[in-house]
Amino acid sequence: xxxxxxxxxxxxxxxxxxxxxxxxAWPDFERYAAQPVIAEGERAVADPGSTEAAYQLLLMAxxxxxxxxxxxGSKGSGHPGGFASSAEAHAALTLLGHTHIVxxxxxxxxxxxxAMFLDTSxxxxxxxxxxxxxxxxxxxxxxxxxxxxxxxGLLAPAGPLGQGQHFAMAGALLHPGxxxxxxxxxxxxxxxxxxxxxxxxxTAYPEVTNFLPVLIxxxxxxxxxxxxxxxxxxxxxxxxxxxGFEEVVLVDAKDFDDSGQASDYVDSTRFSHERxxxxxxxxxxxxxxxxxxxxxxxxxxxxxxxxxxxxxxxxGAKSHNLYPADTLDAAHIREGLQRRALNPEAWAIVRANFxxxxxxxxxxxxVTERVLELAPLPPFPVKEYARGEKVVPSTAMGALxxxxxxxxxxxxxxxxxxxxxxxxxxxxxxxxxxxxTPDDLYxxxxxxQVYEPLNEDAxxxxxxxxxxxxxxxxxxxxxxxxxxxxxxxxxxTQAMAExxxxxPSIVCMFTAGALEQGRNGWTxxxxxxxxxxxxxxxxxxxxxxxxxxxxxxxxxxxYATTSSNKGMVIIASKSPLPVYLDMDEARAAVEKGxxxxxxxxxxxxxxxxxxxxxxMILLPVFAARDRLEAEGWRVRIVAVVxxxxxxxxxxxxxxxxxxxxxxxxxxxxxxxxxxxxxxLAVSGGPSASLEPVLLRxxxxxxxxxxxxxxxxxxxPQEIMDFNGLTAAAMAARVAALG
Numbered sequence: 001x002x003x004x005x006x007x008x009x010x011x012x013x014x015x016x017x018x019x020x021x022x023x024x025a026w027p028d029f030e031r032y033a034a035q036p037v038i039a040e041g042e043r044a045v046a047d048p049g050s051t052e053a054a055y056q057l058l059l060m061a062x063x064x065x066x067x068x069x070x071x072x073g074s075k076g077s078g079h080p081g082g083f084a085s086s087a088e089a090h091a092a093l094t095l096l097g098h099t100h101i102v103x104x105x106x107x108x109x110x111x112x113x114x115a116m117f118l119d120t121s122x123x124x125x126x127x128x129x130x131x132x133x134x135x136x137x138x139x140x141x142x143x144x145x146x147x148x149x150x151x152x153g154l155l156a157p158a159g160p161l162g163q164g165q166h167f168a169m170a171g172a173l174l175h176p177g178x179x180x181x182x183x184x185x186x187x188x189x190x191x192x193x194x195x196x197x198x199x200x201x202x203t204a205y206p207e208v209t210n211f212l213p214v215l216i217x218x219x220x221x222x223x224x225x226x227x228x229x230x231x232x233x234x235x236x237x238x239x240x241x242x243x244g245f246e247e248v249v250l251v252d253a254k255d256f257d258d259s260g261q262a263s264d265y266v267d268s269t270r271f272s273h274e275r276x277x278x279x280x281x282x283x284x285x286x287x288x289x290x291x292x293x294x295x296x297x298x299x300x301x302x303x304x305x306x307x308x309x310x311x312x313x314x315x316g317a318k319s320h321n322l323y324p325a326d327t328l329d330a331a332h333i334r335e336g337l338q339r340r341a342l343n344p345e346a347w348a349i350v351r352a353n354f355x356x357x358x359x360x361x362x363x364x365x366x367v368t369e370r371v372l373e374l375a376p377l378p379p380f381p382v383k384e385y386a387r388g389e390k391v392v393p394s395t396a397m398g399a400l401x402x403x404x405x406x407x408x409x410x411x412x413x414x415x416x417x418x419x420x421x422x423x424x425x426x427x428x429x430x431x432x433x434x435x436x437t438p439d440d441l442y443x444x445x446x447x448x449q450v451y452e453p454l455n456e457d458a459x460x461x462x463x464x465x466x467x468x469x470x471x472x473x474x475x476x477x478x479x480x481x482x483x484x485x486x487x488x489x490x491x492x493t494q495a496m497a498e499x500x501x502x503x504p505s506i507v508c509m510f511t512a513g514a515l516e517q518g519r520n521g522w523t524x525x526x527x528x529x530x531x532x533x534x535x536x537x538x539x540x541x542x543x544x545x546x547x548x549x550x551x552x553x554x555x556x557x558x559y560a561t562t563s564s565n566k567g568m569v570i571i572a573s574k575s576p577l578p579v580y581l582d583m584d585e586a587r588a589a590v591e592k593g594x595x596x597x598x599x600x601x602x603x604x605x606x607x608x609x610x611x612x613x614x615x616m617i618l619l620p621v622f623a624a625r626d627r628l629e630a631e632g633w634r635v636r637i638v639a640v641v642x643x644x645x646x647x648x649x650x651x652x653x654x655x656x657x658x659x660x661x662x663x664x665x666x667x668x669x670x671x672x673x674x675x676x677x678x679x680l681a682v683s684g685g686p687s688a689s690l691e692p693v694l695l696r697x698x699x700x701x702x703x704x705x706x707x708x709x710x711x712x713x714x715x716p717q718e719i720m721d722f723n724g725l726t727a728a729a730m731a732a733r734v735a736a737l738g
Contacts, residue, residue: 012344013351015117018131020070020328023341026055027273033059033345036352037095043359044097048288053095054281056353059342060091060118061280062269063350065311066340067114067130071143073313073328073337074134078145081309081319082185083111085218088268088280089304090115092287093181093214099358100171100366102156103183104164104194106146107222107320112154113143119354121153121363149468150498153362153369155180156468157495161188163461163488165213169201170465172211174410175367179291181212181302187221189228193457195243200453201462202244202299204434212294213301215240218308219265220317229265233305240301247300249290251282254305261307269311269339312336371501372470375408380558384551384583390576391550393615394423394511397557397572401474402430404561405449408472414451414459415476416485422476422511423574460485460508464492467506472561479510479571479685480517480526490536493567497541497657505566507557512571515616515684515720518713525710525719527685533569534688537644540653540660541566544689545590546613548597548639549579555586556641565659571685573616575716580618580639593645593665594638594673598625603634606677608734610637611693617684620720623727628734638673646670646692670696678737680705680730684720701737705730 012019026033032055037045045053064087065080072078082105083090090111093101099119103112116122117133127133127143136142143151147158156167168182188194198213217236219229228236237248253268254261256279261270268279283304290302309319313326313336326333342350359365381403385391401424405411413419419427425443432448443450451462456477463475465488477485492506510529517524536542543566547553553572560568580597581589589595594611597618608628610621618637625635640646649664679699681690687706694702705725713719720726 010344013348015129015351016344016347017129018134021338021341023338023343025343025345028055029343029345032056033349036349036356038353038356040356042356044357045095048096048284049281051277053284054277056349057088057091057095057280057284058276059346060094060350060353061087062311062340063118063342063347064090064111064114066337066342067117068110069312069333069336069340070130070328071114071133071137072110072322073326073333075138076324076327077138077322078110079107079321080110080312082216082218083108084312084319085306085308085310086111086183086216086304087311088283089183089214089216089287089302092284094354094357095284096288096291097358098179098181098291099362100155100178101181101183102164102167102171103147103158104161104188105183105185106158108183109145109147109158110137112147113151115354116151116153116362118351119153119357119361121361124152124363148498149368149495150500153366155366155368157491159491160487162194162457163491165194165198166461166465166488167468168211169198169208170462170469171367172208173205174372174466174469174471176208176210177295178367179210179212179295181214183214183216185221186215186217186219186226186228189226193455195240196455197453197458197461199243200455200458203436204451206436207297209294209297209299212290215301215303217303217305220308220320222320223317236303244299245301246298247290247293248303249286249300250303250305251286252305253279253307256282263307265305265307267307267310267315311340368469369501374472374504375410377404377407377562380554382554382558382583385579387579387582389579391579392423392574392576393547393550393553393572394509394574395426396550397509397553397570398424398426400554400557401427404472405431411472412449412451412462412466413474413476414463416452416454416456416459417478417481418452419450419476422478424476456481456485457488461488464488464506467504468492468495470503472504473506475506475508477508477510478513478524479529480513480524482508482510483529483532486529486532489567493536493542494539496565496567497539499565499658502564502659505560505563505568507560507568509570509572512573512614512616512684514707514710515716516573516575518715518719521712522710527707530571530685531688534643534691536567537647538652540657543568543642543644545570545642546689547572547641548615548618549577549581551579551581551583551586552589552641555583555590559590565657571614575616577615589639589641592669593642594640596636596673597639598622598635598637600629600634600636603629603632605632605738607634607636608678608680609674609676609699610635610680610682611640611674611690612637612682613640613643613689614684616716617682617725620725620727620730621682624730627727627731631731633734636676640690640693643689643692646696648696651692651695671698675699677701678734680733682730683707684725703733703737
């Protein structure tokens with residue numbers, strides 16, 4: 001620790017161990033910082049318009065900048081610049097007691113960690129001092145490079161741009177009366193769905209305005225000027241108003257500049273002390289106005305316009321990221337820290353305000369730090385269909401979805417392409433599409449539980465956000481379009497793997513349109529997302545489910561809905577298809593991973609096993625059975641329903657996740673299903689979902705049949721012919737192998 005100047009009579013607080021530089025007390029310190037501006041036992045500053053409040057906001061903002069820069073410099077790695085330009089906004093929200101802050105910007109992670117350090121939340125993970133924080137930053141079992149909901153006090157993860165607003169909206173929907181600010185960078189404003197998703201949400205939930213977008217308009221993105229950097233203030237306000245925002249509060253640091261900075265974007269830390277105070281006062285009172293507006297029923301945004309990197313080692317896009325040479329010994333890092341250095345008494349004041357804000361440290365007060373109470377679900381009222389009966393799988397699942405919605409008023413179903421198009425009109429009939437225009441013909445009600453923006457990201461975002469925040473939700477999509485929304489589900493599923501609490505799994509059902517959407521052609525025939533999700537099964541908490549009939553899809557949905565901290569994806573068709581298993585067998589198939597649908601009594605030439613993921617694809621498989629039996633083969637058809645269960649325990653990172661599941665099929669049961677003279681692994685989509693079968697099978701002669709590409713066709717048969725998924729081809733392959 002650097003030696004303290006002689007004029008300091010106090011000892012730095014214990015948490016300051018590791019802080020490298022201290023500075024002199026600011027002018028009027030004893031007058032405006034004699035006591036924390038948040039009084040003991042209070043949640044927020046009493047008078048946002050007071051000079052004391054503005055003064056201590058600046059102390060908090062500079063403390064955030066200092067910790068952010070030193071912790072990044074300790075590893076020559078991390079992202080200080082973007083958060084630095086948000087420091088006054090973050091400090092203002094904290095002083096006002098609005099501490100349920102999420103972010104769209106993963107690169108703001110070190111700043112959010114700094115806030116959690118200053119309010120003592122990180123002590124939950126053994127980080128008590130600045131030295132501890134530096135040691136654990138960007139290290140395993142420490143503070144990862146981008147935000148994670150596993151960090152004590154933080155509500156949600158942040159990585160890819162365009163996701164944070166979904167977490168804020170989900171939190172606002174679940175917790176009326178509590179403000180959920182979300183910081184958004186102007187680098188991410190090039191992603192049009194950020195405001196689009198908020199506009200649709202407001203149309204569907206006009207009474208839910210208790211989320212507050214906070215745009216950090218600093219002129220730059222990661223490596224260049226932001227695409228909105230040339231907008232005037234008036235144009236930026238109009239942009240937000242054009243998306244339904246009734247109140248837009250903009251504070252431009254340029255209006256307070258007395259340092260002669262030429263750019264439209266300025267660094268407020270270069271102002272005189274008096275002008276910094278005036279700027280801080282404007283931010284605090286403006287944020288107070290915005291928060292009160294949002295909580296009073298008006299869709300509101302707050303915009304802070306300030307140069308990226310304000311107050312750290314450099315400015316603009318060059319402040320975004322540190323590289324190996326940017327160490328604490330480097331002159332520009334050292335000088336940046338010295339400019340922000342606070343006196344020891346200031347650190348004590350800052351710590352007190354952070355600890356008191358919002359009613360206590362975030363680790364004790366955030367809604368995500370406790371399990372959200374859920375409406376109880378009685379036994380699922382499954383309808384057992386008779387073997388051989390032709391039933392639409394998606395419709396059978398829809399009846400259970402409707403039932404869950406009736407049991408749980410908070411349950412939300414999201415779908416961009418429409419439930420009717422997926423054979424799930426029964427969901428709309430029961431739960432109604434949420435729409436401001438009541439219309440019985442279209443099942444529309446302002447209070448409906450079905451959320452239908454024509455944007456897969458918005459659908460996936462709200463469903464995933466609700467699940468992460470502790471509530472039940474379901475995202476329905478065509479598998480051909482689901483890739484547009486999958487990134488946030490992947491983010492949330494990874495976060496669920498790390499959470500320190502139970503939360504309902506994020507459940508998805510993707511209509512397997514590849515074999516059904518012939519007339520629509522290749523635009524509706526893109527099942528490749530199955531490979532993406534199949535690769536994630538090794539993560540430990542991702543499950544890709546392939547119900548083979550209407551009974552099994554009910555068992556799969558029951559299994560998914562009653563699980564915790566997992567990503568559950570069901571792939572099924574919307575065409576009438578045969579039922580193969582009764583309900584007891586269906587539940588066993590989901591739980592164990594696979595089930596025999598058919599087995600020949602005998603066969604002189606040997607045994608052929610079909611390992612099949614999917615439902616419609618079973619039609620040519622059963623037709624191939626007839627050919628092969630006529631040729632003297634014994635045939636066993638096995639539905640691979642839950643392939644994650646068929647991996648070996650050593651293949652999956654199951655022990656590293658929350659709510660771990662180590663139920664894997666043992667070798668004896670696996671071999672009883674899949675031992676064969678010839679094994680054909682068959683999928684109506686791509687082949688990765690069959691990897692565990694091919695990995696473990698002892699069959700020396702084996703091959704795969706899987707999706708190749710889409711084409712416009714008149715029927716499912718024709719698209720299967722185009723992809724070589726025919727009975728004749730399968731029989732021929734057995735002959736060649738045998």
